[in-house]
Amino acid sequence: QPDPVVLLDCAEKHEGFDSRFSAIRRSYRYRIFNRPARLTFERGLAWHVKAELDAGAMNDAAQEFVGHHDFTTFRHSKCQAKSPEKTLEAFTVRREGQFVIAECSSRSFLHNQVRSMVGTLKLVGEGKWTAQDVRAALAARDRKFCGPVAPADGLYLTGVDYRPKDEDLAKAKAKKLEESQR
Template identity: 75%
Template sequence: MPRYKLTVDYDGRPYCGWQRQANGPSVQAVIERALKGFTSEDVSIGGAGRTDTGVHATGQVCHADLSKDWPAETVMRAVNFHCLPDPVVVLHAEQMHNGFDARFSAIRRSYRYRIRNRVPALTHDRGLAWHVKSELDAEAMHAAAQEFVGHHDFTTFRHTRCQAKSPEKTLEHFSVRREGEYVIAECASRSFLHNQVRSMVGSLRLVGEGKWQPGDITRALEARDRQACGPVAPADGLYLTRVDYRPVEIDQEEWQDKKARKAAMAAGDDSGT
């Protein structure tokens, strides 16, 4: 069955998150419904990241196996037609090798957090940015954000119900900058813990307000205690912006090697019985 890689853009406000759930609408369910409308088949998709309730994406990635070898452009247009009127759009479709996995083939995920830093209430950005009235020092926030870069135990900055086996992650990049009324935070890592980005941004807000110093970020990290985290930033301002992968040729070669090793092991087991 041909496997397709779909790059997806969505407004997370109407959904209980990416993952299909029984208690509310999800982005995954919208795309699967659209694929069924297009192919008349039940198709289960896999996503690169399970964004939470209200979190948005401009570069989420998922994969889907279809029974027919459709042109990628046709898949993109058909899925977008059947997603209507939901605020979910496929930006790009590409046919991949069958070993490609949107989640496990990923080598980097990038997030952006948008803060609208002004006193007046939000209008067009309501639900799309975090409204912070107090003046924020973006330069101080950027300096403090560097404390997160590198390999750390992020127990303090993950949800208590996080299901990851280890709290240790390696943050490759974390920047904070001001663009007019906006304070933009961007970070990248191979993977993130549940609520990690929102927890880090919430603590950085305290730095921006002068309530914390960069050293307080370090102490919170070293505490390895959820109680040491600052108030968690709301979902409104968080966007999954990009998922990076190895070159297709390398990914396919590794997948084929794994298949060959598994086949060899199976043959060895059979010969020994």
């Protein structure tokens, strides 16, 4: 049986629309199953972390990522993005029973950025790092200061936002005009 995919909404877009480059926001959720016993039904769908995590401390430390930063520390070494600078709009971490849920949104992300940030926040949840350690890792702009990269199990793209069609067309027209005047 193929992986379940459900279409919840759709909208007509103009010629020249690009699903990747026209996006104005992407949202991700990362699920950590936080209990000593191994996973059963959630196997492959969440990161299993046995040690008790402090979701409140993780949430506080996640705020270090919010805003415009150079995310070199949290970028895969083979990332092809032109710049390591990104603006993270929001990052929250909360506990829901045995799950620790991390959610973040930005116009765009670097390769492995979300998994790198979540792996680093796990260290905070375990009491091994503080928010100040996260701040220092971000400021280092060096991959060796990153915490562990969280596994792909547990990472979900939960939304991609686009401008309304008329607004997107107006922006595309303005961009073409600007390019023609150069």
